[in-house]
Amino acid sequence: MAIVADARENLPAEFAGFQHRANSMLLKLDYGHDRIHYEVWVDGMRGRVEIGLHFEDGQASTAASLAYFDARIVEIKHLLGPQIELERWTASWGHLFESERLARLDRRFAGMVARRLAAQIAVLQPMVEEAAIPREPRDQMPQPRGRWRQRAKR
Helix, strand or coil, X not given: CHHHHHHHHHCCHHHCCCEEEECCCEEEEECCCCCEEEEEEEECCCCEEEXXXXXXXXXXXXXXXXXXXXXXXXXXXXXXXXXCEEEEEECCEEEEEEEEECCCCCHXXXXXXXXXXXXXXXXXXXXXXXXXXXXXXXXXXXXXXHHHCCCCCC
């Protein structure tokens, strides 16, 4: 995948070792904690691509992450640009992101997305590590709803 390879190439060595998973519209990267991860989401309905850091670790962790990054939002916007937004979606889900106009999905566009993703990681990952917000146990997380819900073990 071009975005993954380009992002690794554009990152300092200490941040090039991320894990990733993808489907046709979504790429997730993390550093061993999948509920706090970077995401590239292609939203064809709105004609946008979102690039950002997601907090999906439960209510307390998400609230702490949002408070930490809110206290540094001026610095973050200075380093990454005024298009960066910090947003809470639910009690246990928030993100720090930018939304770009979706262009033709070619090598040039993938390179732009990879550069923005790498820039975010280079600025934000040291802050994630500095914040050292305790992880919430998985059994406290609400169960997924809808068609993605897992079957109960019998």
